[in-house]
Amino acid sequence: MDYKDTLNLPKTDFPMRANLVKKEPKFLEYWKEIDIYNYTLKEREGKPLFVLHDGPPYANGHIHLGTAMNKILKDVVMKYKTMRGYKTPYIPGWDTHGLPIEHKVTTELGEKAKEMSASEIREECENFAKKFIEIQKKEFIRLGVRGDWDNPYLTLDPKYEAKILEVFKTLVKKGQVYRAKKPIYWCHHCKTALAEAEIEYHDHESPSIYVKFPFEDDPKKFVVIWTTTPWTLPANTGVALHPDYTYVEIKVSSEIWIVAKDLLESFAKEAKLKRYEVVREFKGAELDGKLLIHPIFDDKRSRIFLADFVSMDTGTGCVHSAPGHGEEDYIYGHLKNGLDVVSPVDDDGRFTKEAGKYAGLHIEDANPIIIEDLKKKGILIAEGKITHSYPHCWRCKNPIIFRATPQWFISVEKNNFREKTLEGIEKVQWIPEWGKNRIKAMVEERPDWCISRQRMWGVPIPALKCEDCGEEFIDERVLDHFIEIVRKEGTNAWFKLSEKELIPEGVKCPKCGSTHLKKTYNTFDVWIDSGSSFEAVVRSRDDHKFPVDMYLEGSDQHRGWFQSSLWLSVAQTGEPPYKTVLTHGFIKDEQGRAMSKSLGNVISPLEITEKYGADILRLWVMSVDYFNDVRMSFNIMNQQVEVYKKIRNTFRYMLGNTHDFYPDKDSVPFEKMLFVDKWMMGRLQDLIKRVTQAYEDYEFSKAYSALVKFITNELSSFYLDITKDRLYVEAKDSIYRRSAQTVIYEVLFALVKMFSPFLTFTAEEVYQHMKNLPRKYKTIQVEMWPEYDESKIDKNVMKEMETILAAREEVLKTLEEARSKGVIGHSLDAQVTLWSEKESVLEVLKSREKELEEIFIVSKVVVEDNDGEMGEYVKVKVEHAKGQKCQRCWKYSEEIGKDPQYPDICPRCVAVLKGERR
RNA sequence: GGGCUCGUGGCUCAGUCGGUUAGAGCGCCCGCCUGAUAAGCGGGAGGUCGGUGGUUCGAGUCCACCCGAGCCCA
Numbered sequence: 001m002d003y004k005d006t007l008n009l010p011k012t013d014f015p016m017r018a019n020l021v022k023k024e025p026k027f028l029e030y031w032k033e034i035d036i037y038n039y040t041l042k043e044r045e046g047k048p049l050f051v052l053h054d055g056p057p058y059a060n061g062h063i064h065l066g067t068a069m070n071k072i073l074k075d076v077v078m079k080y081k082t083m084r085g086y087k088t089p090y091i092p093g094w095d096t097h098g099l100p101i102e103h104k105v106t107t108e109l110g111e112k113a114k115e116m117s118a119s120e121i122r123e124e125c126e127n128f129a130k131k132f133i134e135i136q137k138k139e140f141i142r143l144g145v146r147g148d149w150d151n152p153y154l155t156l157d158p159k160y161e162a163k164i165l166e167v168f169k170t171l172v173k174k175g176q177v178y179r180a181k182k183p184i185y186w187c188h189h190c191k192t193a194l195a196e197a198e199i200e201y202h203d204h205e206s207p208s209i210y211v212k213f214p215f216e217d218d219p220k221k222f223v224v225i226w227t228t229t230p231w232t233l234p235a236n237t238g239v240a241l242h243p244d245y246t247y248v249e250i251k252v253s254s255e256i257w258i259v260a261k262d263l264l265e266s267f268a269k270e271a272k273l274k275r276y277e278v279v280r281e282f283k284g285a286e287l288d289g290k291l292l293i294h295p296i297f298d299d300k301r302s303r304i305f306l307a308d309f310v311s312m313d314t315g316t317g318c319v320h321s322a323p324g325h326g327e328e329d330y331i332y333g334h335l336k337n338g339l340d341v342v343s344p345v346d347d348d349g350r351f352t353k354e355a356g357k358y359a360g361l362h363i364e365d366a367n368p369i370i371i372e373d374l375k376k377k378g379i380l381i382a383e384g385k386i387t388h389s390y391p392h393c394w395r396c397k398n399p400i401i402f403r404a405t406p407q408w409f410i411s412v413e414k415n416n417f418r419e420k421t422l423e424g425i426e427k428v429q430w431i432p433e434w435g436k437n438r439i440k441a442m443v444e445e446r447p448d449w450c451i452s453r454q455r456m457w458g459v460p461i462p463a464l465k466c467e468d469c470g471e472e473f474i475d476e477r478v479l480d481h482f483i484e485i486v487r488k489e490g491t492n493a494w495f496k497l498s499e500k501e502l503i504p505e506g507v508k509c510p511k512c513g514s515t516h517l518k519k520t521y522n523t524f525d526v527w528i529d530s531g532s533s534f535e536a537v538v539r540s541r542d543d544h545k546f547p548v549d550m551y552l553e554g555s556d557q558h559r560g561w562f563q564s565s566l567w568l569s570v571a572q573t574g575e576p577p578y579k580t581v582l583t584h585g586f587i588k589d590e591q592g593r594a595m596s597k598s599l600g601n602v603i604s605p606l607e608i609t610e611k612y613g614a615d616i617l618r619l620w621v622m623s624v625d626y627f628n629d630v631r632m633s634f635n636i637m638n639q640q641v642e643v644y645k646k647i648r649n650t651f652r653y654m655l656g657n658t659h660d661f662y663p664d665k666d667s668v669p670f671e672k673m674l675f676v677d678k679w680m681m682g683r684l685q686d687l688i689k690r691v692t693q694a695y696e697d698y699e700f701s702k703a704y705s706a707l708v709k710f711i712t713n714e715l716s717s718f719y720l721d722i723t724k725d726r727l728y729v730e731a732k733d734s735i736y737r738r739s740a741q742t743v744i745y746e747v748l749f750a751l752v753k754m755f756s757p758f759l760t761f762t763a764e765e766v767y768q769h770m771k772n773l774p775r776k777y778k779t780i781q782v783e784m785w786p787e788y789d790e791s792k793i794d795k796n797v798m799k800e801m802e803t804i805l806a807a808r809e810e811v812l813k814t815l816e817e818a819r820s821k822g823v824i825g826h827s828l829d830a831q832v833t834l835w836s837e838k839e840s841v842l843e844v845l846k847s848r849e850k851e852l853e854e855i856f857i858v859s860k861v862v863v864e865d866n867d868g869e870m871g872e873y874v875k876v877k878v879e880h881a882k883g884q885k886c887q888r889c890w891k892y893s894e895e896i897g898k899d900p901q902y903p904d905i906c907p908r909c910v911a912v913l914k915g916e917r918r
Numbered sequence: 919g920g921g922c923u924c925g926u927g928g929c930u931c932a933g934u935c936g937g938u939u940a941g942a943g944c945g946c947c948c949g950c951c952u953g954a955u956a957a958g959c960g961g962g963a964g965g966u967c968g969g970u971g972g973u974u975c976g977a978g979u980c981c982a983c984c985c986g987a988g989c990c991c992a
Contacts, residue, residue, distance in 0.1 A: 009953055016957070308919070309992065328992075438922050442990080445921085555923080559990055585923085585988075592925085592987050625931070628924055629988055639929055639944055645957090646944090653954045705931055708943060721959065728953065816961050819950060826951055827959080857959090890953090 003888035003905065006913060007728045008737065010656025014769045018648055020613025024761045028141060034778045037148050040082055041089060041543075043782040050086035051548040052077055053538055053578070054147075055561050056093035056155065056530050059132040060100050063139045065587045065595070065632060066554060068605035072621045072758075073584060074552050075145040079757040080695050083785040089543045092140065093153040093533060096129040098526040099195045102457035104128065118456045118521070119495040125457040126156055139606065143614045144760040146781070153537045155529040158490040163536035164459050164529055165483045170572050172474055176411045179472060181341045182450055183323070183330050186403040187393040188349030188363075193454035194393060194400060204390035204399055207367050210271055210316065210381040211374055212257060213239060213292035213302055221249075221256040222379075223292055223304065224267070226315035228386055230374075231366040234296045234355045235322040237339040238303045240332060241284035242310035245317060249279040258287075260317020267316050271382040284310075284317075295379055296370070297356065303339060307332040324404035335447045343404030363401065406472065408452035408461055408522065412567070418443065421567055424576040431582045431698060432627050439558045439566075449567070451525045458523025460494040462502070466509035467516035477504050494519065531564025534577035547577050555583040582698055584626040590633035603632055615761045616640050622704040622758040643708060644762075647755065650711050651766050653720060654748040657727050661741040662772045668739040670792055674726075675851050677743045679801040680719050682793040683710070684747050689788045691754050700758070707754060715747065722854050729889040729909065734918045750786040803844045804855060807834065807874045811856050814876040823880055828890050831860035831881040836874050845874075859883075859892035888913075 052074055057067050071092075078088045105124045106113045113121060137149055153160060171177050185194040207230055212222035223239055241247065246261040252273065259267050261281060268276065287304045294300035309328050310319055323334035324343030333339040344354035351358040351366070358366060374380040393400050412418045421443050430436035452461055462482045465472045481504045485493045494502065499519055508515055538544045547569075553561060562581055569577035588594060589601040596602065608617045620640045624630040670681060687710050694703035723740040730736040749770070756763030760781075767780035777783060811834075815827055824830045834852075836842040845852070845863045852861035859881035881892035886906035893906035902910050911917035 004953065007953065012954095016954080311919075331992085432923090434922065438990085441921060445991095554989085556989055558922090588988075590929090594988070620930090623930060631929090633929090635945095636929065642944060643930095649954065649957065653957090656954070701931060705943070712943065716954090717959065720954085724953080724958095812960060816949080819960075820948090824950090 003909070006888065008660075008730075008732055009728060010653060011659045012652060012656040012769065014652045014655045014766065016649060016652055018613065018615075018644070018762065020615055020761065021610060023765070024142075024144070024609075024613055024615070027761050027764055028144075030764075031146075031779070036779055036781065037090075037146055039778060040146070040782055041087060043777065044082065044085070044087035047085055047087045049543075049545050049549075050078075050081040050088050051538070051544050052081075052088070052090060052550045052552060053533065053544075053548045054090065054092050055551060055553045055557065056095040056153070056533065057136065058098070058100065059094045059096050059129040059136065060104060061132060063136050063605060065603060065605050065608075067136075068139075068143055068617065069584065069587060069621050069626065069630075070552070070554060071140050071145050072143060072618050073582075073626065075143075075147075075760070076618075076621075076700065076757040077550065077552065077582075077698070078146065079760065079781055080785070082781060083753065083756070083783060085784065089541075090147040091151065091153055091537060091541070092137075092145075092147045092149065093537065094129070094133045094136070094155065095526065095530045096126075096133070096154055096156040097458040097523070097529050099198075099453075099455060099457070101125050101128055102455055103195075103198060105457075117495070119492050121456055122492055122495065129154075129156060142609055143605065144618065146760075153533065155526075155533075155536075156490070158486055158488065159540075160532075160536040161459050161491045162483050162487045163540065164524065164532045165462070165479065165486060167532045167535050167568050167572050168461075168524070168528065169476065169479050169483070171410055172476060172479065174415055174571070176414045176417065176571070177451075177474060178409050178411060179406050180409055180448075181324065181343065181404040182407045182409075183325060183327060183341070183343065183402045183404045184407070184454070185391065185400050186347075186405070187396060187398065187400045188345075188347065189396045189398045190393060191347050193405070195453075195455075198394045199391045199400065200394050200397075201389045202392050202397075203387050204392070205385055205387050206390065207371065208270075208384045208386040209371060209374070210267070210383075211295055211320070212255075212379045212381055213295055214379070216291040216293055216301060218256075219293075220254065221258070223258045223287075223318045224316045224381060225318050225320040226267075227320045228388065229325070229367075230370045231363045232322040232325040233320065233370060233374075234344060234351070234358060235324045235342040236294060236296070236302050236320055237323060237342055238305050238321040238329075238333050238337070239292060240305055240307040240310050240319040240321050240329075241287055242308060242312075242317065243283065243285040243288070243306040244308075245284050245310070245312065246281050247284055247287075247317065248281050250276045251279050252276045258318065260284075260312055262312045263315065263317050266314075270384070295374060295377075303337075305333065305337040305339065307336070325402045327402065330404075331447070341404045345401070345403050349401065405454075407450050408463070408474075410449040410451055410567075412446060412448055417567070417571065420574070421570045424566055424570045428576050428578060429580040431580060435555065435558060435581060435583050438555070439562060442559055442563060443566075446563075449525075451528055452522040453525055454521070455523045456495075456521075458526060459491050459529060461520070461522040461524055462494060463520045463522065464503065464507075464509075464517045465520050466512060466514050467518055468514035469509060469512040471509050471511040472520060473510050475507050475510075477507055478502065527560065527564035528568070530561050531568045534565055534569045535572055538577065539573075546573070547575055547579055549578075550580045550582060551578040552582045552584075555585060557583070585629035588629050588631050590631055590635065592629070592631060603634075608637060612637055612641060613761070615759050616644055618758045618760065619644055619704075622700050625701050644759075646716065647708070647711060647759070648762065650716050650720070651748065651752065651762075654744050655766065655769050658741050658745045658748065658772070660732065661738070661745055662774075663742075663745060664774050666738050666741065667745075668735060668742045672735070673739045673742065674736065675797060675848065676719070676722065676801075676855065677739045678794045678797045680714075680743045680747065682798050683714055684743075684750060685788055685790065685792050688750060688754070688786045692785065692788065695757075703754070704758075707751065711751070720744075722857055725854060725857070725889065725891075729912065731912050731915070731918050734912075752780065753783055753786055756780050756783075800844045800848060803841055804848060804852070807836075807841070807845060807876075808856060810874045810876050811858075811878075814878045815856075815858075818878040823878065826890070827857045828859050828885075828892065829880055830858045830878050831862070831892070832856060832858050833862045833864060833877040833879075834874060835864050838873060841873065853891075 078090050082088045105128050206228040212224050215221045248261045249256050288306050290304045292302040294302050321329040321333040323330045323339050323341045334341050344352045349363050351361050353359050391400050463474045539546050565577050690706050691703045726736040726740050752763050752766045763780050818824050849863050883892045883894035884896045887904040888909040895907050897903045899910045
């Protein structure tokens, strides 16, 4: 007869094939149906808060793997904390203002843009941003991320914009906002400021000249500079030398010239110097602070300063510095060495009065005239042409210039701002720890914050200009008035409303008292926007707390959002906005290179969800050490697919074997469990402890490997394999079976929960298939995290099992040998004899002789006394089992056929079938 | 060029205060099973730890330099 029907085989409708790509959207629908975000909050009403404040991605394209990983990590943290009993509001946000969108929109509009007003273009920008917010929102939701998607925060929201202005007002009130000159890219054809992204580099022919600057105190001694922009010489205020490099004084007829030693040869060639002699060598540092006579204006001086940006590639190692016309000159000359910022050029590219006799001359025509003047003065050493890469305007394709213009700044020194911000850093936990040094160095180094941009798509800086005296200023009454307007109608009002509507009665120019005032058109640096979210979001909501528990972004945000938020929060509240800052690395291709369009190695998260499903992507996030850069490829994804299948099949098998198990009535208390089952419970406790600790430390890859190893090594290849005999063969209700089922049920539920923050879809699927749960929620996401329970660890059992498992290693190897010799096929074909020389080992093996059959999955085990002939820990002998194979349980027995009713099965199976064994 | 970070078998990760033949999972190869079956089980082969040079009785683990990669600046 066929005994298969008398066995308790696993039964489940949980499919082996995941089919995530099709199934995940169904769960998304379900979650929408139950309003999972609010359902979760409701289930945790009154519980302590854990707030992770979302850093807003920029709304100008589809999400990429980096943003996907970032949101998944945040989602995991929130889901984990929810299961730990916290109430976890999560408000996703978007950063919406700024150049990339403005640039894209104006490019798409093309010629039309010229006929449109600023506010009309701004409306286009808003539509553009909103379109991508909707796109990204769908993409994030598809990844399984839980959040208040119906009510995200947007930096273009009028209420948000008003808060930005309030934060700004605090800084104005503290007197930390001031106006100063800074060089920016300028196109004098388009008469507009340009951002870095609006610049194209093309080859351009420029003059190449060598000029000697005489020392003030020694007119026969000169420093030789090289430049390709003679027109910037009127704005010269200094000469940069490298402090550590060697310079030489050379004698040329009766004069002494100074150039860098390494560049002497190339200089001499360029200048066609025939006779010269090196007089002495010295380090650049020696000349620090020396004054030179200005090459254009005899009454002005040019100061030597030291800077390590000076390179020995070209020129003379002595760099003409005009802080009004160059970024490096500005930073090193002005910010670090206090040189004046001179920039005598107007919007059209003509010299101003400040340029003396050149006033009115266009800079495009200036080079030959200036070169001629230098020649006349006798300080031009050589002249030539050079073709080099030079910045050009993206719109008109003409060469652009660097030009100093007045900008708004936030002082980082006033009111001990920097000091307070540095103190704030100390109060924060930075994960990983090196993040602290990184941001500290940045805060220590950073110059005053230039917050104004000459753009349209941003929050306007409500500054006024006096038409009479030209003074530009910010008036608190105007600010207050504007904030009121913004709350109602948004910042477009600045562009739409007239001065009369924007300026309250009584506002006058602080310099001359005039009331002829005009609005100015500057917008805030977008880092002010997102950096104000602690105020606009966190401190404005009832369901948040300040500071929040966590900010979690890529490590590029040490310079970006973490920093802008920190400065502004310290200014506004005196405190950092976060308790913990967690950072992750970047996603690289399989070779570790950055993903880029040009390399063609970009993988999109949408590709992954369409090909594998979001859970595979999420499992991958769990598997990697995200604190550093991580690698991604389809090979790597395929590996996760294999791991996923293993996890899924294990879940499926456990579901199948507990289909008739009702925890309330069928559970076997720990004390009554069988030996192996007690051991498994102990292992589970250990796992819970380690995995929980890993989650607490945000070291998810540790949780991943602990869980995966547990599933493969302890469950699939051991516990679930050896308990098949009991589960299938023993009576449905027997202690043997119920004991194992209790364990499997506990293990399954704990495992599913511990995977659930990552395998968010699959965990929900398993949860829905756990039909026998006594108390069930609408989603696994509100279940409580498994608790480590020390009372479920029987130390003696654990110790004995350790010995047995060591013996099992030997048994398995010996079985394999027997198998390769053809003695056995299945391990149940075998009977095993064991010896051990070690008394303690022997004792354990003997006392557990009954259990060994099950543990080794063999038909018979005999433990014999030491026969004195070996010196081994355990010695194993394998032979073919005696007797016949029981047709029901497949174990060999010498007692088959004793019961005439069942001639082909063993006595145990007979007893089971007769209901005599429970 | 500067600040910070990373570099262990094909892939993903472990490697405590420096100490016995560098661990695991996946993949790969060989085999078993057919009552988890587009599953399950067993066995095995693969690294000398990016490179070089130091410190030390002893280094993947400390130091220096170099190479490669990344983030942020310049």
